[in-house]
Amino acid sequence: MSRNPGTLLHRQLFLVLRDQITRGMYLPGTLIPKEDELCEMFGVSRITVRRAVSDLEQLGLVKKQQGRGTFVCEPKADKRLGTSLSFLDALTKTSRDTVAKVLIVETQRAPGAIALQLRLDAGAQAVHAVRLRSANNVPLVLTDAWVPEYLGKHVTRSELRKRPLFEILLAEGITFARVVQEVTAVAADPNMAGLLTTDVGSPLLRITRVIYDEGQRPVEHLTAYVSPERSRVLMELPHSAINTLSAGRITHDLMV
Incomplete structure (x- = not known):
């Protein structure tokens, strides 16, 4: 975790856990590590862990169950398939x-x-x-x-x-x-x-x-x-656009 001034540890932990969940490291219905394990893994306090997990719960990514732990929720319907x-x-x-x-x-x-x-x-x-x-x-x-x-x-x-x-x-x-x-x-x-x-x-x-x-x-x-x-940016490219700039390109601004 970055300890630079202005960086929020709970936000960093939230982003890491959210990424791990969305990438399938923790599957729906399974437990994420317990509070003390997360504290040890990331070198943060219990308060930091609780704030990060609370943010995940507000997004509907996890659900706490008293006495059992925090479980990963089933993903919501994928709106990208519209x-x-x-x-x-x-x-x-x-x-x-x-x-x-x-x-x-x-x-x-x-x-x-x-x-x-x-x-x-x-x-x-x-x-x-x-x-x-x-x-x-x-x-x-x-x-x-x-x-x-x-x-x-x-x-x-x-x-x-x-x-x-x-x-x-x-x-x-x-x-x-x-x-x-x-x-x-x-x-x-x-x-x-x-x-x-x-x-x-x-x-x-x-x-x-x-x-x-x-x-x-x-x-x-x-x-x-x-x-x-x-939010995210969604694009769909027809076959006719694949070999054109309509498909987009990555440009680099380098100091030469």
Whole structure:
């Protein structure tokens, strides 16, 4: 276990045990090691072990039985086996299955990197919208979106409370034709951690999308942050896409 300042031992232990359970090291119906065994194995206190196991139980991965120990639960139905959805269908499903809280809507100068990707002139204004999507009062996705000012006249706080951003853009007559997506990992800063109810410094998936219209103009820059404890990225590639960039690629940013 890392003892560096700011690292939470119970969170580290939780992540290790969760990974071992999901990889099948501990099968459904079997016991995980007892508290004293985990204390000895990882060099942590009993309190740390109890907090980690409690987090596993809240996720439905284990179940404590008085006097018997902690058993691994049967896995829930795998939602990854569902029918594939188009890009717009997936956006529609997300908006239908979650509730959005609008945190920020303002017109301001687009940051340099975002302005570059939206092909805006230096100092150009853009509409900035930040929202938090939740389900059953559990925060799931923090989104940070930028839209060129000429397209964002109807992107207001009141409109975003009624409908998702992509529907506002479609109502403007925009047709989505291409999406470039990048997935990376970042550490949660205090603001993100507070909104997503996770620990400061815990890993988050950062999904960045640039959406283009039929004229190949970038019309939206969206960054979404999710906790890998609650969310994952699912892709299905048809045979025709296997030998194209649609299948994605790993790029490396190295100091040369």
